[in-house]
Amino acid sequence: MSYYFIAQIRIKNEIEYQKYLDNAEDIFRKYKGEYLSVDNNPQIVEGCWNYTRTVLIRFNNKNDFDEWYNSKDYQDILKHRLKAADCDTILVKGLN
Numbered sequence: 001m002s003y004y005f006i007a008q009i010r011i012k013n014e015i016e017y018q019k020y021l022d023n024a025e026d027i028f029r030k031y032k033g034e035y036l037s038v039d040n041n042p043q044i045v046e047g048c049w050n051y052t053r054t055v056l057i058r059f060n061n062k063n064d065f066d067e068w069y070n071s072k073d074y075q076d077i078l079k080h081r082l083k084a085a086d087c088d089t090i091l092v093k094g095l096n
Contacts, residue, residue, distance in 0.1 A: 002094035003065050005033075007055040009085045016084035023077045031068030034058045052085075058094075065091060 011017050028035065037056040042049065059065040068074055081087060 001061060001096055003059045003062050004036075004092050004094060005055075005057040005059065005065060005069075006090050006092065007053075007057075008049075008051045008088040009053040009055065009081075010050065010087075011052045011085045013084040016080055020077050020080035020084065023073075027071070027073045027077065028057060028068065030073065031071060032060055032064045033068055051088075062093075 025035070027033075034057065035055070036058050037054070039054050040052060042054055059068065
């Protein structure tokens, strides 16, 4: 069953955030993550959206997500995202 990691991000420091981006894609691929969307200007349909970026990443299963998120590789760069931005993230199960 696929799992989807959704991040709503409000970037406050572009330089620090770039330190995260410099390695993020390679690490996602290493742990079988797949970017489905990175959008800096989504269409707001209901409510309000107080972020600068939304990211949607698919993992084949919960174990792949856990291995990625808890890996030393990811934890080493995560500190840059958390320092550079306010982030609200969730993990949701797919329907398959």
